[in-house]
Amino acid sequence: MNFLDLLRAVFALAFTLGIIGLAAWAARRYAPQLLAKLSAERGERRMKVVETLVLDPARRLVLVKIDDEERLLILGEGRELIEPRGPNTDAGAGS
Structure with missing residues (x-):
């Protein structure tokens, strides 16, 4: 070279x-x-993660806001559990 x-x-x-x-x-x-x-x-996005809380290495709680409604999810171990939805799930309803 x-x-x-x-x-x-x-x-x-x-x-x-x-x-x-x-x-x-x-x-x-x-x-x-x-x-x-x-x-x-x-x-504006319709879905937001409001807060997460780690319960243990395999599970966590996730608070998700969809439109104007908040939902609580439990995630972990290959399973998801969504809180049951009843007729009076609003924060201030019935008080």
């Missing part, structure tokens, strides 16, 4: 690293605004 081939390989490596660095800079600079704009266009 002569000097010219070595110099060409070094310049190709520098050019490639420069493009990668430019892409990383552009992602840091413009990606947060782009992601915020895309999520704003998508609208």
Whole structure:
């Protein structure tokens, strides 16, 4: 390998690293605004995880809000249990 081939390989490596660095800079600079704009266009999500509580290594409680209703889920060991839904499940109903 002569000097010219070595110099060409070094310049190709520098050019490639420069493009990668430019892409990383552009992602840091413009990606947060782009992601915020895309999520704003998508609208408000109907389902949210309000809170989780780890009971033990195999089970956890998850409070999920769907539209304006909160549901309690017990997850673990390959099973899911959803709290039973009765006619008076609202927080302030009947009080």
